[in-house]
Amino acid sequence: MANTTVDIEIVFDRFPELAGQMRQRAGQIVRKTAFDIKSDYQQTARRDTGAQVNSAYVVTANTSGYSQAASDALAADPTVDLLPPVPQPDPYTAIVAVGVAHGALNEYGGETGPDGLQRRAGDAALTKATEKHRPGFLGAMSKLLE
């Protein structure tokens, strides 16, 4: 059997440029998905005073919505307990966070509930919003490689 060899000479090396564009695009997809999740969460999460949904924010490598979210949460309920801001992540990560301390109880359920009176089931609003955007996120990321 004859062997065939092929020599490839790279005349115009665009790989670094393409890799840079992919990284930039990947970061955009991550950030867009995070803001979409936050928006969905704010429409579907439990709303009593409004402090919890107002306190949702997105943190990226260069931006943080914490100050605005904290201000909006306190406007809805001046007595609400706020968590400290989450640290800023790397350029390919975006964090969707809920700023009020009782956010986890409403998401996952708790023994005392935000009102401190009774056991409460979670509504999993942030999980549902995240799962909703999972297919679109994976699809957009896959297209980067096509």
Next chain:
Amino acid sequence: MNELSIADKWIYQTLTSDSVLAPLIDKRVCSDLAPPGTAYPYVVAQLLNPDDLAATGAIRVWIDCLFLIKAVDETASYNGKLKQIADRFDVLLHKKTADLSYGRIVASYRERPFRMPEQRLDKSFRHLGGQFRLLVQAPQQS
């Protein structure tokens, strides 16, 4: 067919028939919310997100449901009974399949661990477990 009831039933039967869990929680495995007065510790399986996976022609392949399965105890520690219970979740629910008379668990696996502290006045609670993804099919229709 509501496949969620298949998932609920399998989780309940699996956790309440385990000889290690029995002395710890007896039959205290609840869906979404434990009734008032439920003794500690107990287990709650909260449905976080259900989805249908459908093929062409709206043929339902399975339902894909994410559950938070956690042990809850009035304690300030994640160790002791709480850890013993949560450790059993891994043994009983992770990387499992099941052919049942009432349906099929195509897959059950843990996606991430979970823990949460809770403090109210002088009472401390701890929640420990994991998020499990279950792929569930209804029985084949003849």
